[in-house]
Amino acid sequence: MKITGDLNLMKKINKSIVLELLRKASPLSRAEVAKTTGLTKATVSTLVAELMEENLLYEIGTGESSGGRKPVLLVFRQDAGYAIGVDLGVRDIHAVLTDLKGTIVHETRSSLRGMDTPEQVLGRLKDCLRRLMNKAPASPYGVVGIGVGVPGITDDKGTVLFAPNLGWRNVPLQSLLEAEFKVPVIIDNEANAGAVGEKEFGIGRDVSNLIYISVGIGIGSGIILKDELYRGASGYSGEMGHFTVHADGRPCRCGNVGCWELYASEQAILAEAEALLSPDAADDGSGAETAAEADDSATEVPRQAELEALASLADSGNEAAQELFRRTGRYLGVGVVNIINTFNPELIIIGNRFTLAERWLAPSVREVIQERALPYHRERLRLEFAGLGLRSSVAGAASFAVSGFFADRQVSVGMNG
Known part of the structure; x- marks a missing residue:
């Protein structure tokens, strides 16, 4: 099929190609841009001049010479x-x-x-x-x-x-x-x-198929397949926190019962940890009392929130806190196994608030994966906690x-x- 277009359209296409290359791979010389894109050096020079006028590119020092004059390097202007x-x-x-x-x-x-x-x-x-x-x-x-x-x-x-x-x-x-x-x-x-944050800036940069599991008050997931964010037929994919892990389980605010997030989220673990986080249990300096008494009207978030306090208890040797993390980690692992067996991803990333308790959760999650995931699905799988920590979503x-x-x-x- 023949595709036609006027010269202005072709120029816009070529300009976007040059800009995208320099956004991702600068510094590059004009000659390197021409070689990579297949455009003529004259076309690249014209497009680069326009992008510099638009304050999206600038020149820095010269690169290594391959025999002639040293090439001037171009850099994407990230502070534009x-x-x-x-x-x-x-x-x-x-x-x-x-x-x-x-x-x-x-x-x-x-x-x-x-x-x-x-x-x-x-x-x-x-x-x-x-x-x-x-x-x-x-x-x-x-x-x-x-x-x-x-x-x-x-x-x-x-x-x-x-x-x-x-x-x-x-x-x-x-x-x-x-x-x-x-x-x-x-x-x-x-x-x-x-998922996009980890794919572009975190531990998923070299991975084409990954699933990011956000574990905070609830559980959600972002799915990247073949380097693209998968949204589903209506754009609503990823609500894995609401798949059922107990057929006759607790009622969820979504209207379902037995949802995964009722057993493997921050909300779930803190509901069970209420006694451990009471003021009487916080005398060891964990900071739980400070969080509980924080002024709700304050602009800044309290420095020591409940999950951190629970992790601090576990770090100090509290066996009940450690066991609670192990049990929650196993529930988290059960859901992760279902995801592994369904999608066969290269990488599963656990992110959001549960990154703060990686030390206590990771062993149980990995143990359940080893016990329950299909062996062929485990072969090329990596399980990691978010490389960007609490910054993945922002x-x-x-x-x-x-x-x-x-x-x-x-x-x-x-x-x-």
């Missing part, structure tokens, strides 16, 4: 603009300001304790976003966008359709934030954001915003037949 990434949690808001390469420039956390309505949470979120926007350094493009990861189901219009652990239904978060801040906003599931959310900014400069050619 900034993006904000947000992990909207149940108990707090974690947000970062990054440059166009994902480097974190500023970071903030704000507590949501005592805030029960979408209006209250939205007010705190807006305050957090204003603080970060005000901290953005001067740049040609300013803040190019905001990405927000939420613990629930979202649609392609940025509406939070259902977030059971937040108690949200049909909240038009994208339109509300765009009206306030006048920049593009992308809303997605926080586990999807975590990094991915910021990446969504940056990708949206560059999408305006990318051209795709459709074929009809």
Whole structure:
């Protein structure tokens, strides 16, 4: 089939190819760009000049000579603009300001304790976003966008359709934030954001098939297959925290019973640990009492939250805390085995709050995988805890915003037949 297009369209396509190459692989010389892309040196020189005028590229020193003049190297200008990434949690808001390469420039956390309505949470979120926007350094493009990861189901219009652990239904978060801040906003599931964060900046960079399991108050997952985020037929994939592990189990806020997250999440482990985290049990300096007595109206999140206190008890030799982590790790492992046997991924990443207790959870999870996963599925499998720690989702959310900014400069050619 013959594809036709005017010269302007071809120029846009070639320009987007050059920019994408330099975003990912700079510094490069013009000759290296021409060789890699297959474009003529004259075309590359013209396109590079335009991108430099647009403040997206700049020249640095010279590279090694292959016989003639030393080539001038080109670098993508990562400080041409900034993006904000947000992990909207149940108990707090974690947000970062990054440059166009994902480097974190500023970071903030704000507590949501005592805030029960979408209006209250939205007010705190807006305050957090204003603080970060005000901290953005001067740049040609300013803040190019905001990405927000939420613990629930979202649609392609940025509406939070259902977030059971937040108690949200049909909240038009994208339109509300765009009206306030006048920049593009992308809303997605926080586990999807975590998967993208680990794929682009963390331990998944060289992996084509990975599943990121976000374990906090609930459990969600982000699925990357053949280097692409898998969203499912309607865009709602990844709600693995709500698959059933007990047919006649506890009721869940999603409407189901026996959901995985009722047995293997932070919410689950803390419900069982309530006695261990009481003020009487916190006299050993674990900080649990400080967390329990924290002022709900405070802007900053308490330094010592409950999961950290429980891990501290385990570290100090408390056998009940250690056993609780082992039991929770086995429940977590049961769900992981189901994922392994279904998807046969190269890498499973456990992220979000449970990264804080990797020492105590990992042995039980690995033990269950060894016991229960199909042997052929285990052969090439790696299980890791998030390389970015608690930053996986904010990094991915910021990446969504940056990708949206560059999408305006990318051209795709459709074929009809």
